[in-house]
Amino acid sequence: MAYAIHPSAKGFYIRFYTFPTLLAVICILAILFGAIAPYLLGIIGVPLMVIACAVPLVGVIHTLLYVRATTLSIEEGTLIYETGILAHYKKTLSIHMVTDSMTYRSFIDKIIGIASLRISTAGSTGYEIIADGLDWWQAEEMGKRIYEKINEKKKMEKK
Numbered sequence: 413m414a415y416a417i418h419p420s421a422k423g424f425y426i427r428f429y430t431f432p433t434l435l436a437v438i439c440i441l442a443i444l445f446g447a448i449a450p451y452l453l454g455i456i457g458v459p460l461m462v463i464a465c466a467v468p469l470v471g472v473i474h475t476l477l478y479v480r481a482t483t484l485s486i487e488e489g490t491l492i493y494e495t496g497i498l499a500h501y502k503k504t505l506s507i508h509m510v511t512d513s514m515t516y517r518s519f520i521d522k523i524i525g526i527a528s529l530r531i532s533t534a535g536s537t538g539y540e541i542i543a544d545g546l547d548w549w550q551a552e553e554m555g556k557r558i559y560e561k562i563n564e565k566k567k568m569e570k571k
Contacts, residue, residue, distance in 0.1 A: 414485055414486065414487040415485065415553075415554070416483050416485035416486075417483070417484050417485070417543075417550040417551075417553075417554055418479050418480075418483055418484075418546075419479050419482050419526075419543070419544065419545035419546055420479075420526050420546060421479045422524070422525075423521075423524045423525065423526030423547070424479060424545040425475040426524050427520070427524065427544075429467075429468070429471035429474075432468075433467065433468045435464075435467070436467040436468055439460055439461070439463075439464040440461065440465070443460060443461055443464075478497060481494070481495060481496055482543075484543045484546070484554060486507070486558065489506060489561065489565070490505070490507060491506075491507055491541070491558065492504050505531070505533055505540060507558070507561045507565060508562070508565045509533040509534050509535075510562055511532055511533055512532045513529065513531045513532075513555045513559065514529070514530045514555075515527050515529055515530075515548070515552055515555050516528045516529075517548060521548075525547065526545050526546060526548060527548040527552070528551070529541075529542075529543045529546055530542050531543075531558070
């Protein structure tokens with residue numbers, strides 16, 4: 413039975429587009445409430461308004477594409493991580509090669525409600541897979557399933 417998870421759209425957008433969106437809102441408000449001199453509106457205001465309106469829209473589109481294109485799944489004895497909007501990246505690991513899975517949540521991640529799942533394998537330095545922006549409960553559930561699969565494999569090897 414396969415189990416697949418995707419990143420959280422809310423978490424991804426907040427993590428990567430909070431600051432650009434705040435700048436865009438500040439620019440729009442500055443133009444609308446006259447903080448920019450009226451004679452500059454034609455020269456600076458219109459392009460600035462277009463850019464300020466485009467930033468949040470581009471962020472939403474990028475977020476939706478990323479969430480749709482990124483998957484971490486566990487099937488039979490295989491762990492599969494796929495991502496990429498323009499280029500496709502697929503990492504396939506045999507579950508018996510996995511030595512460690514760690515759920516990581518920074519202070520900001522806790523506020524947002526997301527986590528990263530980091531997976532390392534035998535013979536590698538660092539983590540083979542780092543799945544960012546997952547809902548924390550999904551990351552925990554995937555970590556438990558990986559642990560269960562590893563233990564099933566070890567029990568079968570002992571018999």
